[in-house]
Amino acid sequence: MLALLSSLSDAGYVADIYKPGKTLISDKDYLYVAKDIACRKCRSVGFSTWCHSFPDAILLVRELKKIIPAVPVIFGGPQVSAIDRETMVEFPEIDYILRGEADQSLPLLLSYIFNDSNKTDIKNIPGLTYRNPSDNSKIIRTSEPPFIHELDTLPIPAYEKITDKNTLRLDAGRGCPFQCTYCSTNQFFSRKYRMKSVERIIKEMDDCQSKLSVEHIGLSHDTLTLDKKFTKELSAGIKKFNSEKEKPVFWTCSSRTDCVTKDMITGMYDSGCRAMFFGIESGSPRIQKKIRKNLDLEEANQNIHHAVSLGMKVTVSYIIGFTDETEEDIEMTLKSILVMAMMGAEPQMALLSILPGTPLYARHVDQLEYDGKTFGMTGSFLPRPVMRMVKTDQKLFSSFYYLPGNYLKRDDLVFINNIVNLLFLFLPTIKVLSKFLRKDVANFPIYRYIIRMSSIYMNNRSISFPEIFCLSEIIRTYLGYLSSKGLQEYMLDIYKADLTKAYMQVKFNNWQYQRAGEGLPVKPEKISDDHNIKILPFWDIISVKYNILQYVNNPISDFHEQGLQKGNFHYVVLPVSENQTRLFELSDKHLSLIKNLSDMPVLRFLEQNQSIIGRNEAKQLLRKLTNLGMIEIKTSG
Numbered sequence: 001m002l003a004l005l006s007s008l009s010d011a012g013y014v015a016d017i018y019k020p021g022k023t024l025i026s027d028k029d030y031l032y033v034a035k036d037i038a039c040r041k042c043r044s045v046g047f048s049t050w051c052h053s054f055p056d057a058i059l060l061v062r063e064l065k066k067i068i069p070a071v072p073v074i075f076g077g078p079q080v081s082a083i084d085r086e087t088m089v090e091f092p093e094i095d096y097i098l099r100g101e102a103d104q105s106l107p108l109l110l111s112y113i114f115n116d117s118n119k120t121d122i123k124n125i126p127g128l129t130y131r132n133p134s135d136n137s138k139i140i141r142t143s144e145p146p147f148i149h150e151l152d153t154l155p156i157p158a159y160e161k162i163t164d165k166n167t168l169r170l171d172a173g174r175g176c177p178f179q180c181t182y183c184s185t186n187q188f189f190s191r192k193y194r195m196k197s198v199e200r201i202i203k204e205m206d207d208c209q210s211k212l213s214v215e216h217i218g219l220s221h222d223t224l225t226l227d228k229k230f231t232k233e234l235s236a237g238i239k240k241f242n243s244e245k246e247k248p249v250f251w252t253c254s255s256r257t258d259c260v261t262k263d264m265i266t267g268m269y270d271s272g273c274r275a276m277f278f279g280i281e282s283g284s285p286r287i288q289k290k291i292r293k294n295l296d297l298e299e300a301n302q303n304i305h306h307a308v309s310l311g312m313k314v315t316v317s318y319i320i321g322f323t324d325e326t327e328e329d330i331e332m333t334l335k336s337i338l339v340m341a342m343m344g345a346e347p348q349m350a351l352l353s354i355l356p357g358t359p360l361y362a363r364h365v366d367q368l369e370y371d372g373k374t375f376g377m378t379g380s381f382l383p384r385p386v387m388r389m390v391k392t393d394q395k396l397f398s399s400f401y402y403l404p405g406n407y408l409k410r411d412d413l414v415f416i417n418n419i420v421n422l423l424f425l426f427l428p429t430i431k432v433l434s435k436f437l438r439k440d441v442a443n444f445p446i447y448r449y450i451i452r453m454s455s456i457y458m459n460n461r462s463i464s465f466p467e468i469f470c471l472s473e474i475i476r477t478y479l480g481y482l483s484s485k486g487l488q489e490y491m492l493d494i495y496k497a498d499l500t501k502a503y504m505q506v507k508f509n510n511w512q513y514q515r516a517g518e519g520l521p522v523k524p525e526k527i528s529d530d531h532n533i534k535i536l537p538f539w540d541i542i543s544v545k546y547n548i549l550q551y552v553n554n555p556i557s558d559f560h561e562q563g564l565q566k567g568n569f570h571y572v573v574l575p576v577s578e579n580q581t582r583l584f585e586l587s588d589k590h591l592s593l594i595k596n597l598s599d600m601p602v603l604r605f606l607e608q609n610q611s612i613i614g615r616n617e618a619k620q621l622l623r624k625l626t627n628l629g630m631i632e633i634k635t636s637g
């Protein structure tokens with residue numbers, strides 16, 4: 001989108017990105033947002049479509065066209081590029097679809113629509129899908145969409161429009177030449193690997209750093225390190241750039257484990273690369289072949305081990321739900337995941353989503369089924385209007401459906417998927433137990449064990465978070481088994497912290513869904529005596545015998561048992577984001593105050609604790625607790 005904004009600006013158009021100010025949940029929300037878009041008085045509105053947000057875009061356009069029927073609506077992006085014809089047939093509200101990379105074609109289309117140059121012939125706009133003006137039922141497709149050979153010729157994306165500086169992603173290159181059967185990106189970018197030049201990437205980094213003062217930049221590309229020579233030059237270039245700066249820029253990227261070597265990883269780390277994302281997908285060599293990922297899993301382990309041991313945060317992603325996956329395949333995947341977690345890499349999993357434009361879609365789209373459980377590419381929470389819409393058409397909304405397996409039950413896969421996605425919360429425990437696990441895991445049937453446990457807990461309505469409960473039971477059973485085999489007290493402390501973190505995280509995420517739309521609590525400028533304290537529900541205090549703070553907060557740091565201080569330690573455990581929960585140390589003085597905190601007027605809190613801390617210090621403490629998200633300060637009434 002940022003790249004498109006700059007291309008439009010170069011062509012003389014004023015364009016902006018619109019982000020709804022509220023989460024879209026009810027029919028009313030779509031109407032509200034459509035009105036908000038309409039009142040901006042645009043001459044044309046474009047929607048970027050990804051599988052997960054495609055229904056949202058359509059629901060919005062339907063409302064929008066009721067308000068401003070004459071304003072042309074253009075759809076683009078990976079989702080509609082693959083199902084342009086079907087989309088145009090089904091949704092008459094959409095006027096144009098631009099397939100593929102639209103940096104050059106979007107300005108051309110606008111010049112045609114607004115008749116700006118008098119010269120643009122609609123038939124010459126590549127990658128365009130539109131209705132025949134004389135027969136609306138006829139859909140016309142122009143030539144194949146172009147791909148940009150020389151990415152350096154594109155204008156610099158409008159990075160200044162970024163609102164969240166913590167997640168700045170720099171468009172480093174496009175196109176992956178591999179042929180994984182579930183992936184839609186390779187085809188979208190014509191499977192042509194292209195990178196911006198090292199000089200250009202560094203220029204963009206420099207711009208971002210000087211204009212936006214960012215400290216972390218994600219270099220966007222599916223397989224950034226495919227060209228080893230280029231990667232070396234890039235690392236050397238960024239290292240030099242950083243050496244000349246007062247504050248270095250840290251960067252992150254995605255790649256394949258067979259497109260890196262240990263030397264490359266070291267070079268990348270030295271230049272400031274601090275996180276990498278690798279799709280591993282399956283621990284089964286048979287499935288690796290079937291899905292044409294073809295990774296050597298031993299090579300993957302070695303490279304990831306190297307990256308983690310340097311101090312990089314490594315995320316490894318897996319998929320389950322391929323049609324002919326067997327119990328043995330999943331067992332291998334689970335073992336691979338545990339090995340990764342023991343090394344300190346962070347595993348995540350998705351249930352297979354069948355994306356338009358993929359070989360799997362071509363083969364299986366007619367076999368898809370719907371069960372409303374969509375934890376793959378589309379997130380786990382579906383607003384009612386979206387649910388109603390996706391149920392109507394599996395070809396258009398395939399990513400919300402699932403492909404029934406030949407051997408395994410869908411519910412079992414959903415459960416495994418949820419368990420794996422919670423593992424990251426227990427990384428410190430897994431890492432600290434790795435000396436035992438390494439021996440035990442090889443011969444232990446993990447899949448069967450998890451499925452047996454799930455049947456006990458999943459249908460128990462008295463358990464609010466069955467997956468966390470089940471996962472913690474599995475770990476607890478294992479700890480019991482280890483009790484006579486050298487289990488140490490500090491290991492139990494780490495588990496206690498992880499477990500509390502896990503509960504806080506899921507509670508927090510549930511609360512976010514409930515509160516979506518309501519917005520965050522307003523913090524008063526000044527805390528006065530007549531304000532009220534309201535306790536927020538997602539924090540807890542734990543007391544342990546070892547100082548585990550640094551290790552639990554940073555599971556990739558090297559753990560040294562000898563470095564653990566013994567004593568009495570108290571920590572507040574609380575979520576700081578959607579996927580991070582941290583520990584904060586509590587002084588003895590503040591412990592009793594916070595332990596006895598309940599909903600009460602500020603004045604009562606001050607009076608109750610005046611023998612321990614003075615008024616000013618007490619108010620500072622309340623401010624701190626508000627900022628951390630442990631309490632809300634509300635005006636009375």
Ligand code: B12
Nearest residue numbers: 046047048050051076077078079098101102103184185377
């Ligand atoms: C970086 C990235 C992310 C980042 C940042 C996302 C963000 N919001 O900025 C993170 C990690 C957060 C992420 C998350 C997700 N991602 Co992602 N992501 C990517 C990735 C690797 C790069 C995107 C990019 O910058 N591409 C480069 C730019 C230049 O290309 P582009 O965005 O496609 O835009 C061009 C064209 O599409 C077109 N275009 C785009 N918009 C529009 C609009 C109009 C009107 C027009 C005319 C043209 C047009 O013109 C642009 C310029 O040429 C792509 C894969 C890829 N290589 O593209 C996946 C990809 C986009 N992600 C994908 C998915 C599914 C997701 C998630 C849903 C995954 C999940 N289960 O959580 C989430 C959704 C997050 C969210 N709410 O937005 C899928 C989408 C699949 C599909 N068919 O729709 C992709 C294609 C990966 C894949 N193969 O599966 N993602």
Ligand code: SF4
Nearest residue numbers: 176178180183186222
């Ligand atoms: S999954 Fe990754 S490696 Fe495979 S084709 Fe897609 S982008 Fe390339």
